[in-house]
Amino acid sequence: MAPPGGNGNAVELDGLVKRYGRTTAVDGLSLRAARGAVTALLGPNGAGKTTTIEICEGFRRADGGTVRVLGLDPVADARALKPRVGVMPQTGGVPGTARAGEFLRLVASFHARPLDPAALLDRLGLTAHARTPVRRLSGGQRQRLSLAAAIVGRPELVFLDEPTAGLDPQARHATWELVEQLRAAGVSIVLTTHYMDEAERLADHVVIVDRGSVVAEGRPAELTGAERQLRFRARPGLDLEELLSALPPGSAAKESPAGHYLVEGEVEPELLATVTAWCASHGVLTEDLRIERRTLEDVFLELTGRELRS
């Protein structure tokens, strides 16, 4: 039997608008998050990601547009959605006085068919802290506990707001692996992030949000395209006009910051040979010469003229 609201989408937003006084935080945002997929909202601070996700969670009401979550209205159908949706808020959500293990067992007890809380603590590296009061956990440990609480009830859909912000590399990887396991188990995941490597690694579908609306979306590889670029480091102040005159038409070259060079265009073997020959003939020893694909960071910069991490 098809699930209620049984189309292919876990979340559908059309023309979503949210204002805080004179600030328009979300400005006509539309998106689809497919069931069983990881959808990442990627954007800089203040882009409207948290507001969007909080509207999906039923914590805020939209000023305009329509919101469907598992085919239902997050405010009017909150009771029906609660057991089916897991939420990891950006901050808080876990009471400070409870012990970590007790808290997770309590959350598990609200659900019909929860995961084993002890096993989940173990997967997130929190076993040693099971008896620690939440207020004494580090920020990263609290965040992992909040993630555990979001998924312990085996939800169909999980919202994760900045799940790895501030985590050390090991905890970040543990979180990524957990997200991948959830996806493999068929769970729909909508997460926000301003880390492009996180979006590239985890997301089936990336929605780039800026100033409250969608500026681009697609699979990570679709967004970054097949184009390659050549980067190298060398002494600052090379004559790029002269380098460009040696390169095929349509190539571009820039130095930013000083001593860091980027060459764009049809990166074929001849182009690489031309750049290295030009450097050799000018007595320039390059370091870190590499050919790479465009990143989501580059895509964002091209679309908005600004850095993602602003």
Ligand SMILES: Nc1ncnc2c1ncn2[C@@H]1O[C@H](COP(=O)(O)OP(=O)(O)OP(=O)(O)O)[C@@H](O)[C@H]1O
């Ligand atoms: N409760 C609020 N009252 C007033 N303004 C708010 C409130 N919450 C968010 N804003 C403003 O709305 C805009 C969007 O904020 P939001 O938190 O949704 O962005 P974000 O993309 O999640 O950013 P971040 O990555 O910093 O969490 C910002 O300009 C922010 O200052």
